[in-house]
Structures are given as C-alpha cells and as structure tokens.
Amino acid sequence: MAEKVIAGEKRVFMTGNEVVAWAALAAGAEIMYGYPITPQNEIMHYWTRLAPKYNRKFLQTEDELSAGFTTVGGVMAGKRAFTATAGPGNTLMQEPISMAEAMRLPFVAMIIQRGGPSTGTVIYSQQEVMMTVLGGNGEGLRIVYSTANHQELFDYSIKAFDTAWKYRFPTFVLADGYQGKMREPLTIYDPDDRGIKISDTEPYVGRPGTPGVDRPPGHYRNTYNVEEELYEVLQDHIKDFESIADEVSEYESMASDDAELLVVAHGVVARAAKQATEALRQQGLKVGYFRPITLRPLPSTPLREAVNRAGRMLVVESAYGQLGRLLKEALYGATAEFIPYYKPGVGFTPEEIMARCRELIT
C-alpha cells in the first residue's frame, strides 16, 4: 500500500462527499471511475484533487454504464477500484453491478441517493434502497451499508473495500444528498493505525506466468449454456451469501428492551428517529429505536426480537415503503403491528416523528 494518507487521528469538519474521498484514499483505493451526477459530484472533485498526490488514478467515463464496467475492469485487474453514483445513474449502473454480482467481483460503489422516479430531484431521498439492494436481473447477492452520519460514512466507506474483497460480493455504501452535501465534524484516521486490516487484493487477469503453460488461463464468464449450469453456480453463491449474513449484518438499537412502540428507520432518517426516541423517553413514553446498518443482508434475528418485544413498529423512511418491504420480508410471520410513516423524497424532522409516536402511544 502507498504511503499514509492521514497521519494520526484528525478531527475535521467537512462535507460527506469529501469524507468519502478521504475514506477511499485511506482505504488504499487505487482508481476511481465516475460520471458526473448530483449529488455525488464532489466525491469526484475531491478525489481528482487528492488522487494524484498519492499516486492514485481517475477516469471520467462517458456514462454510468461505462463507469460501472470500467470499475469491473479495474477490479479484475486486481485494483481497489470504486465508483460513485446516484438516481438515474444508479439505474444505469445496475447493469454492470449485475455482472459484478454474477461473477462475485469486489465492486465498490458509493450511492448518494436523490429523489425519484426519473430525474426527480437532485437533492435527497431514500428511494434507491430496492435498486441498490435487489436491482438488476439477479438475486441481490450484495452487501449494502446505510450510514447515518459522517463518522459512519468514513468508517463504512473504508470497511466497504475490506468487505468486498473479503467476501467477493459487490458492496455499497448507501448515503443520500443530505449526507453528501452537509458539513459536520468527524475524526479521520489511517485504518492501519487503528489496527483495521483491509483485505488484500488479487488480480483476476494478468497474474504471473503464461496461461496454459505456467498456469491455467483465467476464463471468466457470466453466460451459461444450460440452465443446470447456472443453477449450480448460483446455488454456491447463495449458500456463501447466506453463510456470511450473521457475520456481515449490523444494526444499532436503543431503548428497545421495554419499548411498546419501536421506531425503525435507516440512514439519515435514523438521526431524527433517534432524537425523537430520546426526547420521548425523557417524557416517560416507552418508545424504542432500531436501525439496520446493513440493508442487505438485514440483521433479521435482532430485528425480529426487538419487533416482537415491542408488538408495534413505526417504519419511517423518505420513500414509499422500500425499507418497509424489506422489513416485511424479514419479519414474515411476526404478529407485530406494522405502521408506515412514508414521505418519498423528503426528509424527516424529529418533531414530526415525535408527534406521530405520541398519537400512536396515547
């Protein structure tokens, strides 16, 4: 790995997009491929300013299809490669991501969600959950971290590179326009200084020796001739994915032990949900809070336990039930009351969530 990018622990005040660029540098990312789209542009802006100083590379492609497929190429050349996109760009990128999923490539993408459908807004939403988790023609064999603050954005952007190369599933950091554009303090660091090990990379193509003479050739494909052949490959991938689910899944919860109403949210909305929960608890209302950090795989067991204890859940998201659908699948058979609070493409204030909780609990 190249020289240290960050010396010691450093308290900084920056935008989320800048955080991502620093995290990628600190994680040893070697090349970024990208195409302009708001609200992720500044990831590229910071990367292109910083990268040459640390001998890292950048390619601006002709579209997000190309940004995704060049990232596939970069990864197969054995480099920590990544891309970043949003909204309609994420839609286009589902094609290369499905190839990465089929071939178990350690593809890393930062998704800075914006409003949809279509061009929607360039601002904010949580409407790219289903697409990031289950997009493309495939089975959603992907790992998706949803961050809530800049510290997590830094921590999980670094972690994404480790996860991707460790398990060889496409890995995503799912943030949003608010997180991309807002400034708040965080501590940046070199992962090595904290004893955080990032999995080594390994080339798929161009390994030493002549193929067919010194080593077998690397023949990588995503097309199969007969259905059984595909089925067999997928069985292995699905088995691997299921076997790592407990190890990979993460969550945060608060006051859920004796809660009579559990507020469930992810990403930036969870900040408002957590604030609302804290305030309501101070007022003596038995409200709890649960946030899946991994949206894929979901932390199903702790989620189920918390929901069953509470008996009622308020699902809060800036989308029309995308997290909601994932939760319902994970909670199938549970008898807890499921109360949606959906505002597609718009943020939440703690006050709104508090008001809704009060209505429900009193």
Added chain:
Amino acid sequence: MSKPVKIVIAGEGGQGVQAVAEILAEAGYEEGREALYIPNFGVEQRGGVSVAFLQIGDEPIGSPKFAKADIVVALSERAVGRTFQYVGPETVFVYDTLAAPDEKDMPPEVKQVLPIPGVETAKKELHPRVFNVLIMGAVIKATGVVNLENAKKALEKRLGHKFAQNPKLRDLNHRALERGMELVGEVMQGG
C-alpha cells in the same frame, strides 16, 4: 439534552448566504462545539433563493432538517416567503429593511421581529461586498452561537489569503462584522 441553536439564512443567489453559514459553522467547530451545516441545492446553478441551514450546539447534532428555527434571517423579499415555514412562536425573525414584507405577509406567530438595514448600511458605510459579513455579525449578536474572536478567526481562515494581499480588506471585514452586531443590538433594545 441541551438543544442546538437552529439557524436559517436565506437570500438571493450571490448575496453570500452560504458563505456566511459555512464560516459560522467553521467558527462553531473551531470553538470545539458541534456544528452541522447544509445548503439547499437544486438544479439551478445560479438564481433562485439560496437557503442555508445551520445548527450549532454542544452535543452531536441530530437530523439535518428541523421544523422551526431559533433564528431566521431573510435577506430578500422572496427569501421572506421562502422561509416562513421555519418561523414559529420561538423564532427570532430577522429581515433586511429593503425586503420589508407587508404586515399581512409577516409570520403570524413569532418571538421577535428584527428589521435591519443591512444592504443599505453595507452600501453606504462599508462596501456592498461585505454585506454578508455584516449579516454574519447580525446572526452572532442575535444568537451568541460563537464569540466575536472566533468569528474573526474563521474569517481569517477563509479570507486570510486575500487579507494578506490587501490588509485593508481585513479591517473592512471586521468593521462589517461589528456593524452587523450593532445593527441587531440597536433593534433588540428598541424591541
């Protein structure tokens, strides 16, 4: 839990609203406090009303969005209309006298209304370009989110390279800051 001070500053593109919020956020951060700043942003590169949302407090800031602000500063007529939704019974509402809204257009419930002749004062006494720094002084006086010294430090950090070339600029900016504080001080006493 001590609540952060929630600030909304809105104006026309080019009035320097985002720079003010960013410098204030930096100043708060440099004081060792928690700060969160988020600009509004849309598809318009220029033009339109520019709104900055800022929170400064002693504990990590929660949601970047809030329902009602502690202080709303509206620097143009359009900005007044645009920021009504953030004005509540606990809000101090500051507007520039050039953007004076009709009585009927004033927020119905408000803690205090502070009209200040910011644009005019900057133009007559200082320089139109330091208008936003004057507004920064006004916000500091109205909220006390940062002290004057740290505000000057944050200005230095941001504009130091320009001050180095032309030391008069430093003085001009400092005067703008102080003048903004005075303007608010005067109306606060009056009200």
Added chain:
Amino acid sequence: MAEKPAMPASWRVESKPHKFCPGCGHGIALRALGQAIDELGIQDRTVFGCDIGCSLLAWDFFNVDTIQTHHGRTTPVMVGVKRANPDLICIAYMGDGGGYAIGAQHLVNAASRNDKITAILINNTQYAMTGGQMAPTTMPGQKTETTPYGRDPELTGLPAQGPEMIATITPEGAYVARGTVSKLRQLKKMMVRALKCQMEGRGFSFIEVLSTCPTNWRTNARETWSFLEEKMPQYFQIGEIKIPVSEGDADE
C-alpha cells in the same frame, strides 16, 4: 481451406474444435489474432474481452486471460483493465451490434479518449446469435428477420462506416483498418500492427473484420464466399485507414 494449418500456440487445445457454426468467419479472425499474439510474444500479458453475441463463444478460446462481458460493454471493461494496469495488452472483441449499436457510445468515447486498447469488431452484416436481425451493418436490400423485405435505407439508413468514423475521431497515433476473413495474411498483419500500436502506447487501435454467417445468411459455401468477397466490399472498403505516422509503410 482443405489443409488444416497448425493451431496458433496461444489457442487453447482443450476448447477445440471451437463452438462456432460451420463456415463462420469467427474462427478465421481468431486464428489471425492468435497468430499475431504468438508473433508478438504477448500471450502472458494479454487480456481478451469478448462481447455478447457469437463473440461470447470465444470465452475459453485462447490460453489467454479472458473476460466475457455484457452486450456492448467489452470496450469499457477493457478500458477499465488497461487504466488499472497499463502493462496488460487489452483486446475488446465484439460484433457489429455490440460496437456500432448498443455499445457505440463506449467505442466512440474510448476512441476519442485514445484509450490504449485494441478493439476488434466482426462485421457479418446482422445479429447472428439472436437469429439474424438487422444490424447497423446490414446491406441495403438485405433480408434479415427484422427487415424481411430487405433493408430500406430510407427507413433505416445505410450500413455503418465504423472504421471511417473511428479514423475521424481518433488523434494521430491511432491505428484503424478494415480487414476480411478472406485475406488471412493481411488480417494477421493488421492485428500485429494494431497490437503494436497499443504496446508502443501510441493510441487506440481498431480493426473491423468482414466476416461470414452462412447460418443466418442461409447461403451455401459458394454463395457465402461471394457475399463476403463481392457484395460486402461494395459498401465496406478493405485496407488500412489510419496508421501511426512513423509507421509509414502501409501496404497490401
């Protein structure tokens, strides 16, 4: 083609006989490519990318690291590999649909960025794997599954002039040619030059190869060859279109 010439050393014996239809031109194009790889001694550092369409059947054709990609996306995958590791020799192998239709934006942009890769495009005037639909290269009047009464240029334009376009948009240093499977030696020479262009870091290199598809053309051996040698050159001129200046010895 009565006598079987020896296989290029870079071919993978285990995957032969190959999976292309009898009379298909892919085998000849890949022979020329194999010979070029042998001659240049780059088997150990070549990455071969193949597209969707019949070109995907070449995914295990060579003893060369190979990535089978998506339709039209071989160019960006090879660009991605090359940018990440410039020591590798990257070849994007595709059909006319992959290069001139679904992947046209990638081909155009890789060319205008002058990416140091080699793109080889097989022109057999239609989409073969999907059953013989019209391609950008279909000849006027040619019957395909989606032009059953013959391609009408009024409705669907004239055959794409790929190499001519690439030659126009690439800077000096690029190599652009159109070869044919009916002239193996010339085709091999073009491939050597294209790969050399990449190896020397001069620029983008591109070869369109006129090829055959008796299965979808529904032609016998004689008709197939006559379509290739007489009909296709009416629209597709064979030869080198752009060569690096210092090369200066265009011939054949």
